[in-house]
Amino acid sequence: MAVLVAVLFAFGTAAHASVSASPSSLNFGTVATGSTSASQTVTITNSTRNRVNIVSLATSAAQFQYSGPSLPFTLRRGQSVTVSVTFAPTAAQTYSGALTITRGNGDTTTVGLGGVGSSPIIAPTITAQPASAKVIAGQSATFNVAATGTSPMTYQWKKNGAPLSGATSSTYTTPAETITDNNAQFTVAVGNSAGSANSNAAVLTVTAAAVAPAITTQPASQTVVAGKTASFSVLASGTSPMTYQWKKNGAAISGATASTYTTPAETTADNNAQFSVAVSNSAGSANSSAAILTVTAAAVAPAITTQPASQTVIAGKTATFTVVASGTAPLTYQWKKNGSAISGATSATYTTPAETTADNNAQFTVAVSNSAGSASSNAAILTVNASTLLLNSSVSSLSFGSVNVSSTGTKTVTLTNAGNANVSISNVTVTGAGFNATGVNGVILTPGQAATLTATFTPSTAGSVTGNVSVASNASNSPDSISLSGTGVAVVNHSVSLSWIASASSVVGYNTYSSTQQGGPYTKMTNAPVAATSYTDSAVQSGSTYFFVVTSVDASNVESAFSNEVSALVP
Numbered sequence: 001m002a003v004l005v006a007v008l009f010a011f012g013t014a015a016h017a018s019v020s021a022s023p024s025s026l027n028f029g030t031v032a033t034g035s036t037s038a039s040q041t042v043t044i045t046n047s048t049r050n051r052v053n054i055v056s057l058a059t060s061a062a063q064f065q066y067s068g069p070s071l072p073f074t075l076r077r078g079q080s081v082t083v084s085v086t087f088a089p090t091a092a093q094t095y096s097g098a099l100t101i102t103r104g105n106g107d108t109t110t111v112g113l114g115g116v117g118s119s120p121i122i123a124p125t126i127t128a129q130p131a132s133a134k135v136i137a138g139q140s141a142t143f144n145v146a147a148t149g150t151s152p153m154t155y156q157w158k159k160n161g162a163p164l165s166g167a168t169s170s171t172y173t174t175p176a177e178t179i180t181d182n183n184a185q186f187t188v189a190v191g192n193s194a195g196s197a198n199s200n201a202a203v204l205t206v207t208a209a210a211v212a213p214a215i216t217t218q219p220a221s222q223t224v225v226a227g228k229t230a231s232f233s234v235l236a237s238g239t240s241p242m243t244y245q246w247k248k249n250g251a252a253i254s255g256a257t258a259s260t261y262t263t264p265a266e267t268t269a270d271n272n273a274q275f276s277v278a279v280s281n282s283a284g285s286a287n288s289s290a291a292i293l294t295v296t297a298a299a300v301a302p303a304i305t306t307q308p309a310s311q312t313v314i315a316g317k318t319a320t321f322t323v324v325a326s327g328t329a330p331l332t333y334q335w336k337k338n339g340s341a342i343s344g345a346t347s348a349t350y351t352t353p354a355e356t357t358a359d360n361n362a363q364f365t366v367a368v369s370n371s372a373g374s375a376s377s378n379a380a381i382l383t384v385n386a387s388t389l390l391l392n393s394s395v396s397s398l399s400f401g402s403v404n405v406s407s408t409g410t411k412t413v414t415l416t417n418a419g420n421a422n423v424s425i426s427n428v429t430v431t432g433a434g435f436n437a438t439g440v441n442g443v444i445l446t447p448g449q450a451a452t453l454t455a456t457f458t459p460s461t462a463g464s465v466t467g468n469v470s471v472a473s474n475a476s477n478s479p480d481s482i483s484l485s486g487t488g489v490a491v492v493n494h495s496v497s498l499s500w501i502a503s504a505s506s507v508v509g510y511n512t513y514s515s516t517q518q519g520g521p522y523t524k525m526t527n528a529p530v531a532a533t534s535y536t537d538s539a540v541q542s543g544s545t546y547f548f549v550v551t552s553v554d555a556s557n558v559e560s561a562f563s564n565e566v567s568a569l570v571p
Helices: none
Strands: 019-022 025-032 038-046 052-059 064-067 073-075 080-087 094-103 108-118 125-128 133-136 142-144 146-148 154-159 171-173 184-192 195-198 202-207 214-217 222-225 231-233 235-237 243-248 260-262 273-281 284-287 291-296 303-306 311-314 320-322 324-326 332-337 349-351 362-370 373-376 380-385 391-393 397-404 409-417 423-431 435-438 450-457 463-473 480-489 496-499 509-515 534-537 545-553 566-569
Touching: 019 094, 019 108, 025 038, 025 080, 038 073, 038 108, 052 064, 052 080, 064 094, 073 080, 080 094, 080 108, 214 284, 391 463, 391 480, 397 409, 397 450, 409 480, 423 435, 423 450, 435 463, 450 463, 450 480, 496 545, 509 534
Parallel strands: 025 108, 133 202, 222 291, 311 380, 397 480
Antiparallel strands: 019 038, 038 080, 052 073, 052 094, 064 080, 094 108, 125 146, 142 171, 154 184, 184 195, 184 202, 214 235, 231 260, 243 273, 273 284, 273 291, 303 324, 320 349, 332 362, 362 373, 362 380, 391 409, 409 450, 423 463, 435 450, 463 480, 496 534, 509 545, 545 566
């Protein structure tokens, strides 16, 4: 609505009309508030015979501003100067004021100022673009646009860029379409006094006459638990619009007229019910195949039958917790540590990362859930003990005694892991001439496990020798040191001479036997029977006692029983 505002302007008159202003008043009319402004000019003329000094120009309201020559300035007789006055309203209301021109002698000339501020005019903005449409030949299509901005707004629809006569509202409905208009583009320009906006193009798809429906995806059979709903869907090709009617066991279901049908909460009475759908359009109809609904009994909430057990591990090891629960599958699991859910711990068994003593006394629980409810386990306590690495040896020293030169004496030492963590033996070092050690280098012992170190002494010369075996490991008491001692003894050849009375029977020879234990077992010293009644054993060692027997052998190679045993101490 246009508003006419009457503005009264007051004009001041100088004592001497020696300086004139033209025009004597400025009316800026209606100007929108905000960034909009309007400007007019005033001509100031010296109508005296003398020069006139202008010392001041001032406006009486902030909405009126002037621009002109720098002050003060002088006007010769008949000279004029132009001053520009700008009106920039800050509110929708009527404004009045004055531009006062002051001479050096104090005389003033006044120009009246007036104007009206109005609300700002906002250019159109399209808020809802026209949507593309599909129609069958012979049908019309309707396009809509929504826009904001200051009213009144104008509309002009265009088809393929050309204005449509009479299409000047926010909605445009085409005449009955033909196939020749397929892919035509429709746009609209929305305008007001502040500007205009052009919409995106909406594409019109015009198809040939209707095609009867054809089922492309049949509704699928469903299995649900009693108390739950079931959903059936169908996909069909054909000309839109298409209508749908679902049926249960051949009877139409009231209100089931979409491509998807969701049943009410089911009961076991509907087990094996058949659901089908008829799809129709103006060209015909098609019936789907039947989908079978299976309704099972309601789910049983979980119940924990085996609680997770508390665990004790040493630092650096993992701990495994397990729960066993009954209830209708599928069951879901969520393990928690000290009440907080553990990411990814969603199975019946949970294995922790390698533990530290910081997790000592941590509590682990698990929630087991299904569609019917959930159950929470008791807390399993994790005890994390600090690891101890300790390797103990069965002896701290080994004495080999006297060993013949170039012979070998053997002793063993048992090494036991006495801690609670694996001990790795990294190196075995032996010192002392003739000593050696084998059997444990590189061995890893679990807690309580033992390994045998075999130490040998093979003297190359006569005399006493000392040495040491050092067993290095990751144990806290590493290295384990075992002292070694032994004496090399020069070899002295000894022998024992045996003789016996010849057998009274006819024999072909005799076999001789020896042992280091009384009563045997005996070792035969002859490869074949000897005819002589004597034998010398040169393999005896000093400091040992030997026991001997003899047998006779006849021509049939039948050997007699052992003779009486005799013994000999080799000095």
